[in-house]
Amino acid sequence: MSKPVIVVVGAGPGVSGSVARRFADEGYDVALLGADQAVIGDLVPDLEARGATVGHAVVDVTDEQAARDAVRRFGEHTGRIDVLHFNPSAFREKDPLNLTVVELLEDVALGVGALLTVAQAARPYMSSGGRISVTGSMAADDPWEGAASLGVQKAGVRNLVHSLDKTLAADGIRAVSVTVRGTLAREGAFTPDRVADAIFDAVTRDAGEWTSEVAYRG
Template sequence: MSRPVIVIVGAGPGVSGSVARRFARDGYDVGLVGVHEEPLGELSVDLEALGAGVGHVVADITDDTAARAAVDELGSRLGRIDVLHFNPSAFRERDPLTLTVPELLADVTLGVGALLSALQAARPHMSAGARITATGSMAADQPWHGAASLGVQKAGLRNLVLSIDAALKDDGIRAVSVTVRGTLSDEGAFTPDRVAAAIHAAAHQDEADWRAEVPYSG
């Protein structure tokens, strides 16, 4: 049998890089979609050192056509998609009195809408047992007014993941949003590696007890 494959949308340093390495250590090949070549190249070297087959595509995932093409290319190149991980969000320090409608829509396109592009392109490469995971945030429930669009993104992302799970569960494909209830840090319970471990665990839940939202509180 071929090795399982994870495709990470919004790949780069931080949580997404830790997710890539965690799955690579578990025997997965890895596809990366990100906006900058240099961090994708550096991460690819790390993953290859762990024994993973790696493909990466530079794409602006807010461009529906480009996002779909990138995910489809990786699914075809790597032969399958067993896990689709969605990581991106936009942090824009604007409160509701200064945030404009175009800015809000741009941020939601990145942090929520791009998942639709990625999912619909990935679906032909997924079979029963495949999983969709997403990096959620406590901002969905406790938004900070100073970055108002972030809470909207994370609430929308969780809602969309719940709908994806309901739509695909009869096909044996499940989706989960991991709600990170803390602030990312270089040490302690909320390091990128610890969050990545929580995402890995959520993707490997027993389907009989599946939860489409899993909180991570450290």
């Protein structure tokens, strides 16, 4: 029996890197999909030192075909995807009177649309017990007007998670958005590692306790 596999989409030095490490510590092999080769290059040896076999690809996840192909390669290589974690979002410091429609749609393509792409690509390699998780944010409910597109992304991706969960539940696959109700920091309750712990706990809950949103309040 092969080890369980997590695919981390939007792999970076923050929450997504902490998620990769948390699951590696629990015996998962890890596939990293990110936009920055240097960041991925830093994560790989750390994960390998924790006992994980690591695959990685550098790709713009808004490039639908490239993202689909990368996820499929992971799935074909491992034969399974047990957890798909989605982390990307765009932070654009523009209020609603200065944000253009083109900019808004560009940001939504990253923070929401790319989840559709990778979930559809991963589905053939997921079976009952599989999980999709998303790093959510309190910006979905209480947006900062200075970065208006972020709240739209987080509200949209949470809504999409609810739909994915309803669609996949009959096959025993569930989806969850972990809403971080605090500001990420280097210390305290909202460090990336603490948020990663919350994501791991949400993903590994018993199916009988499942909800498609979990709030992390620290």
